[in-house]
Amino acid sequence: MTSKTEQALIQKAFQERMDEDELMNCMRCGFCLPSCPTYIESGRQEAQSPRGRIALMKAVVDGLIEPDEEVERALNLCLGCRACEPVCPSGVRYGHLLEEARDIIAQHKKMPLPVRLIRKLVFAGLFPHQERMRKATALLGWYQRSGLRTFVRKIGLLRLLPASFRQMERVLPDVPTAKEMKERPHRLGPDGTVKKRVAFFAGCLMDTMFMATNDATLRLLQLAGCEVIIPPSQGCCGALHGHGGEKAMAKELAKRNIAAFEQLDVDYIVTNAGGCGAFLLEYGHLLKNDPQWCERAAAFAAKIKDISEVLVELGFDQRPLRVAPQTVTYQDSCHLRNVMKTVSAPRRLLRAIEGIEFREMKDADRCCGSAGIYNLVEPEMSMQILDYKMEMAKQTNATTIVTANPGCLLQMKLGIERVGWTGKVRAVHIVDLLLEAVEGAQAAKEEERIRKTS
């Protein structure tokens, strides 16, 4: 419950902080409605559409309504997938409006103690500290390897958790050990001549739970001819904070990253997670009111590029790539597509792999329902969206579902588990598949050589 006084404070903050021009820029044409997953899944409820949510935010600013439970509900149910932005002819930056509104509500609402504690633990205590992220991951690794997992699953302890958590526990990847999460080298040379000098943004989750994918990314960059710098002082991108109503913390994280990268003389700052990349790309917006940082942020953002774009630019799709014959489909990462505008590069790379039959799935650009921590806080809507996604994946007959973001990857694995395809269908990050294809091609070549010499 939000009390009346809280509502009044929220309303005042809306009037002070919401970008009124941006709100008025929405001319209510409704062109964004068919692209909004929550509008569709809610059975076409205007309150669950971008146009409706903008109208609600504007009405709070205008004083037509109070920011009551329903308003909050409508904003909470938004995935933040930003599918409404590229289709908006008027160019409304919905994502910025949502971020500001959520921040205002989170900062003014007195949340129940347990929620506050968890938020503090996660947002302030865990994610900003890479060392703690490693420890937490190591703990998870210990759980997975020590036999505790087997025991917990056996006695059915997990049944105490909601279904989506239970399934999530099953699909978490087998994580690296503390020792494996050793300090990385800070520089890697290319294979052959230097074509580009790039910096790698490692990410917090990607560099712990998904470390293997980061290793694969670095390897691909080397193969493509990049000298790679991995500045050690970088950290979490702050997307989770920014989207979760902790903008102030997000700004601090942004500054840390800008400082970590800005001295490097590189062509690009490479990311391999759409969610992170999109947030990094918007550091300029995040820090726009900070005269000391806004220009530095914009310069940093201008260098952000997804791994698939870098690879295509360096002609990676021309090199021999090969995997065992299989049907593959690709699930767009919303932020990679809608914010970073990376649409064709991953598809082009996949199509270049010998052995793959690439089949586009219907509505591949529609959110999978993962959306940061959305699948944990709004499990019902998230699972409804996921089930639709799995139905579409099924129609392609794909045995491999490729994504480009850790959240989406986990959600795909969850989907596979939910519909009982475990063992038959796999979900992989595109860089892992690409490395597999590089190795596949090498093995084939080796075989060929042996066959010829013998």
Next chain:
Amino acid sequence: MRVETRRQARPLFRSARRQTISERVRRLIPNEAKKRLIEVVGAENYDDTKAGRLVYSYDATPQFQSLPDAVIAPRNTQEVAEIAKICNEYRIPIVPRGSGTNLCAGTCPVEGGVVLLFKHMNRILEIDEENLTATVQPGVVTLDLMKAVEEKGLFYPPDPSSMKISTIGGNINENSGGLRGLKYGVTRDYVLGLEVVLANGDVIRTGGKLAKDVAGYDLTRLFVGSEGTLGIITEATLKLIPMPETKQTMLALYQDLEAAARSVSKIIANKIIPATLEFLDQPTLEVVEDYARIGLPTDVKAVLLIEQDGPKEVVERDMKKMADICRSEQAVSVQLARSEEEAEALRTARRSALSALARLKPTTILEDATVPRSEIAKMVKAINEIAAKYQVKICTFGHAGDGNLHPTCPTDARDRDEMERVEKAFEEIFSKAIELGGTITGEHGVGAMKAPYLEWKLGPAGIAAMKAIKQALDPNNIMNPGKVFAKSTRKRVVVTR
């Protein structure tokens, strides 16, 4: 402080009342009526929460907003009829609503009441390949219907630019046109039969699958374009035609606006009826290109988007003739689209014109003046002169082949001085259109927005005849009240020229 100034902001058209919540405190739905309505549709389909009502307080028309008292989503005709009966008994206004994309404040509940949604009534009931008809519920999205019939080699031509979200119910009630209007006509030309729930709850059927039918008054035509003021459409039978065999698309570029407009009249005078003949001026081209990024020319003053469909030889012949006409009218270049993808990109870009213009300024006011095709050059000229006279920026695009232009003004509702000039400029545009033998609205409808101007076009006797029809079908004035008929008419400005 900020809220204060906004409240005081005067509506664009003074006599069209923009009601805020504070103005209307009277509760229109007594508890007993609410209880009965919930019994009909179920609690999950009745919403009177504040947020739930707010999101149905507007449509795509700038400057109009007013809260309904409740929002109801019936599941079938029977439920609609029950709702009408209850509302009629308690005198509760009913505002039927498709996707709320109309541009005349047609679904803004200016007098409160219930907003009726058709989100459950959105099925294509039948595509009859023998009689070439489709029977649909009102909530079907226009583009979904088009795609469904195209799968069977059939064609449903009325294609308002909003088609990917507009509904058939809305199209019928606004008698919407589109890019293909010139050759194929507007929604009216494709409505064969209707099922309508009247204000008293009676359910009637008009027309049907018949190609010919003169049994009684043509009520089908009466309900088309009635803007939800005469009854609630619950089912429609639509005419389909065979899919044209081929299609070609081209762009003609001009450095002179009027030369482009002259080409339009000349093409038609040469007895060619192209499928599409659309006009966009430079400022419109710029914003559209900014959004679509398909390489539209932004260094010319105007373009015409021209399409022809039909048998290959005819298409080729017509396209050549039209290209020649354009060149003879000083087109600087005439380019044929190289592929269907390119053609589709051009059409999509044209469709996004209005929303793209909205990126220029916070408020976008658009008009719908329509003149006989032969007068289009005069109208374009007049619009430019009027814009200069009142010092407002007016961008123009539209269905030039239909004589239907959309002069659009990017402005800011908070700038009262400018709003006043915009208002005057548009009044003069209306006046000019009527003077040229045209009308105040070609396809967007009257709604609450143009109600004060209707008499300019119809005269007092015309208004009286229409009011008599309204009175007969809806004596308690519960169907979308405050639309079409104004409480007072605007004084006509005298155009001195």
